Amino acid sequence: MDDLPAERYVSRTPVDYRRFSFTATGVSPRGVPGFGEGIVCVDSDEHDEGGYITEDSNLRARMVDKRLRKAAVVKSDALPPVFTGADGYDTLIVGWGSTYPAIAEAIESIGRSDLAHLHFSWVYPLAPETASYLQKANNIIVVEQHATGQFGQLLTLETGCQIVSILKYNGLPFSVEELVREIQVRCRE
């Protein structure tokens, strides 16, 4: 923690401060009330650069474009998934969130060197390196505590890779034993 610099994101407002000023990245300098000579105006409805409600359709489109530019910055900042295993893997087991320890233990107890583990603690937007991990595998198994396998669908949508799912949605977490069994069934397919 000591090597993390304390970054300051709040800036003193100039007298003509506008909370939603247009910028190249879509990110506007952040002011707070009471810090500087400007005022900070924020609205939940579509607004102009100053925060005032607008029904101008051209301005609306420019504000949507601004937010999409900001989304691209968020994507470039996304945390990459954590890869565990050897290069040249055949089957990639993908998980996210609380399934990490059960999947890790299941892979260890199966003991095959062609199995690798890719874990996401940040699920959207996907980090840019996601596709290359998936494309190296012949077989992608996505483990999810979910009825329809939404994360697997997202991976296919964003990377074009086909996946198979191991889903559990009876209210209980995965056990290591059932993951060993389910992974082995899908590895034989």
Place this chain on the structure above:
Amino acid sequence: MTENRFDFPHNIDMAWCPGCGNFSIRRSLLAALDDLGVVREKVVLVSGIGQAAKMPQYINTNFFNGLHGRALPAATAVKASNPGLTVIAEGGDGDMYGEGGNHFLHATRRNPDIALFVHNNMVYGLTKGQASPTTRVGMVTPVQAAGVFEKPLNPVSLAVSLDVPFVARASSADWETTKEIMKKAILHRGLALVDIFQPCISFNKLNTYQWFKDNSYYLEDDYDSTNKTTAYAKAQEEFPFPLGVIYSNRERVPFEESLPVYAHDKRPLFERTRVPEKIEQILKSKA
């Protein structure tokens, strides 16, 4: 009229109907803020959704206009993160007592030093005339086609019963007295509710200017607002409804003054930086 520091130097396009009581309430608010001499850059107006909740758009100061019924939690956070700001939460009877009813109840418990101005026109005006929590029994609306049968809320008696430290009722028909009540509310330490009678000339044909005039009166000059028992009795009076400061209590400690984060450091949160050594000390002390 001299220039008001909280008005805009240019014309603004306001969404209210000609003749709406909101114009008068805006006049009171502009004058109250200017009279008090508060620094424009240190005032924050917070609102939810509705015609009344558009007020911050039309006052030249900081604002946060968020979600329907959610003015009070955002306003509480603004005050808690920088107690040096003058914070006003504003909206209508539907927004504050309907969608925001739960937040209103809990704001009375927390008691942040916020002035709460509620435009009470007894109808949902923005959405064209559905019954609100203060709509009178019997009023026919496009939705309540057989007439309203639920008992209307009396926000003033509710607030007194919950010991809100400043409770008043005002009328948009009298902008000058409303201005004076707003000033007292802003200066009062703790949550200060001003329920403001206001006609909706487009969607409430029952509670008109004349109706409010016929059914309200100002409290006598010698009325004692500091006695909770008599204040509660006064707050429950209806037909006619008393106007003025109905209850005031100077004893309750505001929310932000009880927060440990200010016990040894009065600086607002945005002025502070992360101190890793302190975090490590805390972690070690819990180990």
